[in-house]
Amino acid sequence: MNAGAKAVTVFDLLDKPEFEDEKNLDDERFEAEFSRLNSLLEEHGMDVSFNREREDRLKYNFIPKELFEHETTFMPVKGMITGFLYEEFHPDHELDVTNLTNGF
Numbered sequence: 001m002n003a004g005a006k007a008v009t010v011f012d013l014l015d016k017p018e019f020e021d022e023k024n025l026d027d028e029r030f031e032a033e034f035s036r037l038n039s040l041l042e043e044h045g046m047d048v049s050f051n052r053e054r055e056d057r058l059k060y061n062f063i064p065k066e067l068f069e070h071e072t073t074f075m076p077v078k079g080m081i082t083g084f085l086y087e088e089f090h091p092d093h094e095l096d097v098t099n100l101t102n103g104f
Helices: 027-043 056-065 093-103
Strands: 046-049 082-085
Touching (some): 027 056, 046 056
Parallel strands (some): 046 082
């Protein structure tokens, strides 16, 4: 990591996109906005993963409301993917214990 790198938000890296609050979207508009959000992340070499199956509306809420505010020193590099894991923001202790128990 570059010692002089300045932290910026994911929102800034994505050129400050606007997304409608999920609560204001009917199913059809939600599907279009969720698709647009995923395309935007892909275009900028970003991926958001979830260790457990989650509802699309939860995913949609998480990305603009929480991930966009996350500060990073990551700078996009063509051909590389930067991954974010939902559980790094919201630990899933039940899944962690289950995985540790199964591994033991």
